[in-house]
Amino acid sequence: MRRRVLLIGSGEVGAKHAQALLRTGGLELVAVADPAPAVAPPAGVPLLKRWADALHRFGPDVVVVATPPGIALDAARAAARDGATVLVEKPVTLDPADLDPAAEDGRIFVAFQPHFAPGIPELLDQRPPIRRAEVTLVCRRDRAYYRGWRTLHATAGGVLHQQAIHGLALALRLLPCAPITSCTADVHRVRQWAESEDRITATTTFADGTVLTVDARVDSHEERRHEVTLHLDDGQRLRIRGRNLEAGLGDPLAAPGDLQLRQALYRALPTGGTSPAHPSVFPLSELCRTLEVIDHAYRTARTVPEAGTAA
Structure with missing residues (x-):
């Protein structure tokens, strides 16, 4: 069974995630959310302007957040509250105080493929x-x-x-x-x-x-x-x-190349619960x-x- 993935953010980094997700077995990129995408989503993948609407419409298993720091943490926590496993690009936020523990944080992981x-x-x-x-x-x-x-x-x-x-x-x-x-x-x-x-x-x-x-x-x-x-x-x-x-x-x-490392990162995301095994x-x-x-x-x-x- 394939895990359904929503990508939030379609800039330079988001585009790399989109291409890697399409080439990773066991994952299906169901939509991209970005109000002003710098890079067009892959052919056949729906584009929505609001990530909140995309979460509601698609109910993804996995959400990849590739947005600037001012947006990333809010989007990641909202997706985690909806039950998704979330992968968010660094630096997530610039203020360490923003990372005061929240209940949903156990479902959020940071994208460090190296x-x-x-x-x-x-x-x-x-x-x-x-x-x-x-x-x-x-x-x-x-x-x-x-x-x-x-x-x-x-x-x-x-x-x-x-x-x-x-x-x-x-x-x-x-x-x-x-x-x-x-x-x-x-x-x-x-x-x-x-x-x-x-x-x-x-x-x-x-x-x-x-x-x-x-x-x-x-x-x-x-x-x-x-x-x-x-x-x-x-x-x-x-x-x-x-x-x-x-x-x-x-x-x-x-x-290994960037694609291999990204694929290893996606595959290591936990499929159940909140405790990473890798x-x-x-x-x-x-x-x-x-x-x-x-x-x-x-x-x-x-x-x-x-x-x-x-x-």
Whole structure:
């Protein structure tokens, strides 16, 4: 029996979900909801303007929410209250206070497909003792990316919310859950295409002595990479590699593609109850700590003056 899926949001990310859902066995994309779709839904798939109407009309088993943060949490919680299993795109919300527990949150999971990369499920299942984690992001975002809701930090957040969150969330799931004792961060804004920064570096220290560092830049012409390096208590070092972590702990030349990772994510969603059976499934409740660390970094960050103008 196929699970009926409603997709909320038909922008760049929503379109990727639509194509992956169509190619995943056991799932049927029954409708797309978006008042102003940037990408047309696949042929034969109905388009509705209001997600509330789509929930009522189709009664889906699964809802995928691929909307900006200002919409995502309300849509996800409404779908979960209707009994659907919900997969919502990051960052879901920019304010960690929004994630104060709600009864329906147990049915909501966050879309981090790189967490299904080779070796990552086993790593999340074993949770080895880690004393330091380093997140590195190097990519290039052009002017066209910063448009609409992505123009303002209040509606899109920064590099840590939009790009580096995959690695940050993974590192924070693996580090012990201890309070923040200190955080230093530097923000670099050179091109000034939006309120978001071109680069941020941050070091966060926790009460148990563990440390998380991040160096994330979206203005680089270097080869794209998003990696997490884990320093274990026994001196061993684990490196999770790829353009977006997709090689995991395996061979970068044999890394799965985006479609494979999305399909693994869809298939891992629980079919009954609210408890995920797969270690890589990321419950909404666990996102709160990631947003708290990101929020702390931005609130304590200093802006580094640099020469440069928009190209």
